[in-house]
Amino acid sequence: MTGILAMIGRCPRAAAALALAGLFALAAPARAIELQEVTSPGGIKAWLVEDHSIPLISLSLAFRGGSVLDPQGKEGMTGLLASLLDEGAGDLDSRGFQQRLNDLSIDWRFDAGMDEFSGGLRTLTENRDQAFDLLRLGLTQPRFDADPVERLRGQLLSVIAGDVSDPSSIANRAWWHLGYPGHPYSRQTGGTEAGLKAVTVEDFRAYMKRVFARDNLIVGVVGDITPADLGMLLDKTFGALPEKADLPAIAEASPADGGTTIVVDRDIPQSVVLFGHEGLKRHDPDFFAAYVMNYILGGGGFSSRLTEEVREKRGLAYSIATDLVTLDHTGLIMGTVATKNESVGETLDILRREWSRLAVDGPTAEEIADAKSYITGSYALRFSSSQRIADILVAVQEEDFGADYFTKRNSYVEAVTADDVKRVAKRLLDPAKLLVVVVGKPAGVTATAPAPEGLF
Numbered sequence: 440m441t442g443i444l445a446m447i448g449r450c451p452r453a454a455a456a457l458a459l460a461g462l463f464a465l466a467a468p469a470r471a472i473e474l475q476e477v478t479s480p481g482g483i484k485a486w487l488v489e490d491h492s493i494p495l496i497s498l499s500l501a502f503r504g505g506s507v508l509d510p511q512g513k514e515g516m517t518g519l520l521a522s523l524l525d526e527g528a529g530d531l532d533s534r535g536f537q538q539r540l541n542d543l544s545i546d547w548r549f550d551a552g553m554d555e556f557s558g559g560l561r562t563l564t565e566n567r568d569q570a571f572d573l574l575r576l577g578l579t580q581p582r583f584d585a586d587p588v589e590r591l592r593g594q595l596l597s598v599i600a601g602d603v604s605d606p607s608s609i610a611n612r613a614w615w616h617l618g619y620p621g622h623p624y625s626r627q628t629g630g631t632e633a634g635l636k637a638v639t640v641e642d643f644r645a646y647m648k649r650v651f652a653r654d655n656l657i658v659g660v661v662g663d664i665t666p667a668d669l670g671m672l673l674d675k676t677f678g679a680l681p682e683k684a685d686l687p688a689i690a691e692a693s694p695a696d697g698g699t700t701i702v703v704d705r706d707i708p709q710s711v712v713l714f715g716h717e718g719l720k721r722h723d724p725d726f727f728a729a730y731v732m733n734y735i736l737g738g739g740g741f742s743s744r745l746t747e748e749v750r751e752k753r754g755l756a757y758s759i760a761t762d763l764v765t766l767d768h769t770g771l772i773m774g775t776v777a778t779k780n781e782s783v784g785e786t787l788d789i790l791r792r793e794w795s796r797l798a799v800d801g802p803t804a805e806e807i808a809d810a811k812s813y814i815t816g817s818y819a820l821r822f823s824s825s826q827r828i829a830d831i832l833v834a835v836q837e838e839d840f841g842a843d844y845f846t847k848r849n850s851y852v853e854a855v856t857a858d859d860v861k862r863v864a865k866r867l868l869d870p871a872k873l874l875v876v877v878v879g880k881p882a883g884v885t886a887t888a889p890a891p892e893g894l895f
Contacts, residue, residue: 474832474842477666479673485658486832486842487669490825496567496662498574499559499829501837503657503767504650504686505552507623515630516638517551519588519595520646524549524558526587528576533587536573545570546826549577553628554767555837556650561826564663567672575676578651583640592635599632606878609703609895610713610775614876616891617701618694618715624769648685653677655684659832661825692769693717697872702886703879703895710783710879714790715773716872721765721838727851728859729763729772729867734810735802735860736793736868737761737774742809744793745774753789755782772867784883791870798868801861815849 475487509516525540525547527533540547543566549558562570602608612627619625656677660669697716719729737745737760745759761774778786802810821831835844877884 474845475666476842477660477669477673479670481674481678483653483656483658483670483673483677485660485669485673486836487659487664487666488661488828488832489665490661491663493825494564494663495561495825496564496570496660496664497559497561497825497829498571499557499659499826499833501555501557501657501833502650502652502655502684503555503837504655504684505555506626506628507553507689507768508646508650508687509623509626509630509634510642512634513637513642514626514634515595515599515628516634516642516646517556518629519592519635519638520643521549521551521556521558522591522595523583523587523643524577524581526591527582527584528573529580529582531576532582532584536576539569539573543569543573545573547573551628553624557833559826559829567664571672571676575679578647578677579679581643581647583643588640592638595630595635596632599629599635602629603895606705606707606711606777607713607775609705610711610876610878612894613701613703613878613891614713614715614874616894617699617876618874619692619769620695622692623689624692624766648681650684650686652681652684654682655686656680657833657836659829659836661829661832689768694769694771694874697869697874698887700875700877700884700887701890702877702881702884703890705878705880707780707879709777709779710877710881711775711777712783712787712875712877712881713773713775714873714875715764715771716869716874718763718770718772718867719765720770723770725859725863725866726763726765728855728863731807731810731814731852731855732797732802732860732864732867733761733763733772734814735806736797736864738763739810739813742813744797745790748789748793749776749778749786753785755786755789759786759790780880781882783877783879783881787875787884791873794868794870794873798864801864802857804857807855807857807860811852811855814852 473489475489477485477487506514506517525536527536531539544563545566546561548560549556560570560574616625658673694715694717719725723729734742735744737743740746741751745761749755749759750757756776756778759774759776761772764771764773776786776790821827
């Protein structure tokens with residue numbers, strides 16, 4: 440996760456927490472893909488891309504309900520839980536469990552995002568049954584022995600202690616705290632010192648009972664396995680989970696009224712700026728027009744207007760980027776830039792000018808053509824590994840798209856017109872609504888509200 444995504448991802452351990460458009464670029468034209476929808480005898484569903492060319496199987500999974508379900512005052516609970524699922528289960532203690540993973544060459548991972556708890560494994564075909572059985576144990580019989588719990592708690596507390604002096608982390612914490620007051624999105628996925636210290640083993644078990652359920656499970660599998668074998672393993676691995684999850688309702692949310700600039704004073708030579716306002720959600724009819732718009736504004740790297748104006752013409756920053764943030768209960772357009780203190784005011788002036796210019800004038804025909812060409816042409820590059828493909832299968836299911844999404848995706852981009860982008864830019868982009876957080880000692884910037892107290 441780089442730049443803007445690292446700052447807005449809200450989870451130090453989960454690069455895939457956000458459901459951004461780039462996750463939905465499966466490269467069917469580059470490689471023959473036959474996506475199969477598998478239903479086990481017990482009714483558990485999974486998407487499968489069968490590939491017997493290499494004796495390898497990659498599985499990704501997700502449960503809806505991430506850090507938004509952390510109990511109040513116990514922020515960081517889901518992140519700590521994710522780190523503990525390979526620390527002992529069933530008859531295997533921490534050392535024994537991890538030794539089995541190592542002996543069988545199993546890649547294992549779990550992460551807590553804002554809206555989901557995700558994980559997965561990768562295994563050689565010859566170790567398939569043992570790998571899936573370890574996954575079963577981790578999800579249904581975790582031990583939560585005292586030693587690994589306190590060791591991992593201490594590691595996460597060390598990360599939080601380091602974040603206190605990290606300007607990007609400070610900006611991130613302040614932006615979400617101010618943007619979503621009182622909503623679970625205002626919390627830090629990585630947790631707080633007090634929250635992590637308050638978490639108990641009973642909290643882990645209560646969360647797993649409510650969230651780790653068959654009707655809340657999303658699975659994607661890629662590799663050397665048949666649908667029949669996968670169906671059998673789905674029942675063996677997940678069949679002992681509760682049938683239904685018990686998820687509390689999370690309120691839909693919009694960011695607080697913007698137009699506010701906050702300065703968090705830090706004696707550093709370069710300020711970090713995080714900015715954004717309301718955007719749109721993933722199923723909004725204007726999403727693909729907004730995706731093209733964002734590419735033109737700040738999402739297209741060296742092809743974007745902001746990079747051209749801030750970096751190329753003036754040398755004010757190494758990079759400036761924007762992205763669409765589409766969460767389950769809100770949608771945003773956000774961006775970030777880091778620049779020397781004396782350049783912050785000028786950089787923000789350029790940012791607001793370009794924000795307004797695209798909204799008023801719209802894009803050029805050349806910008807539309809270039810954006811669409813890149814977005815569709817880079818389609819194939821997303822297919823970098825079997826694990827990445829499995830992750831994408833899960834991400835698309837999380838967004839409630841059908842299996843035909845992969846064959847239709849580029850046509851959605853191609854259908855976007857210049858008028859669509861201009862209309863959506865006018866709808867979305869309003870520099871007067873930007874919530875801006877600056878961490879540093881910026882020149883030419885006047886704070887319009889005080890920095891939140893007791894947050895850092």
